[in-house]
Amino acid sequence: MSALKLPRTLRLDPSDAFVFAEAAEPGEWAVTGSFLFWDRDLTSLTGKDRIAFRSGFLGVRSFAFSTLVVVSEANEAERDAAVAELAGHLQARLGAPDRTAALVAAREEIDFAASLCDLPIGTVVAMHRTETKGAISEAFRTLHQKPGGEDRLHAGARAFRFVETDEDEPEERADLIGLARSRTS
Template identity: 35%
Template sequence: MKLARAIHFDESDMRVYASPARTGEWCISGGFEFSNWTEGDLTGKPRQAFANGWLGLETFGRATFVAVTALEPAELEALTDLLAEHFVTYYGAPSAEAARPVAQEEIGQMVELCEDHAPNTLLTVARELTESGVREAYRVIESSDAGLDQFAIHGSLDDEPHHH
């Protein structure tokens, strides 16, 4: 089973998102956050979160890039609980139990998205508002193309210099 973790190449996420996800945290699309948005909501930092942000499941901040990573079933359970709690706290779900199926579905969609990709594959998301609501498109950046093998495994760019 695979899911994706937030990954940062520079400080840009710190600047563009009101609430940035932290490096290494598990992420899902989190498009549900925008389900009732209109053009009027799409300004400043919220607009960036809408346009390109993945949702971190610990901080509930946003990240531009995520890297596909193997996920343990036990971790999946814990993440589902976190998201269910989030639905109770922020979206007025009556209880974590009631919110759990929705949380499972949200995370399940992300697991499905990651399933076909090798570990360390990078994903980006692009959203737009259409007549029928929010449209999401995903882009895949193979790790070999990006030369990120070191980075994705060690989570640090300063292990050794890279020459391309």
């Protein structure tokens, strides 16, 4: 039997604190969080809500967003605690009709998150979420550690590199300076 693995939120730099309305703390168990967008008008999302839709994993403890997760070893007690914590949010914040329904939904979300972790421990995963004809789709990619010495200017300074994909989707841009200014206003 293989070890239980779940995604944990990962923060390589402070950008999550600028791009999301609320950023998950590093090290939280995470789920994709797509259920937060099921009943929303996705075409009207702007700013931080749009970024959360496009690329945010949901931290189970904080119910806040993270751009990246890392595949991590977990035990049954940690898995059960994540289910219980997520169920609490589903009931208190999203109006699940009772604890039993909340637990069933939370277990499904945690099980789906675990299914994404059929990768080596320590693998970093990013998500890109889209909406097409009323259906939400999620695409996942792994980020790979950059071999040493490739970048003489930043030798050893960058832990990861982004891998180009063959997808023909519009490039997503974030105005980090503008977001930082609006946050301090």
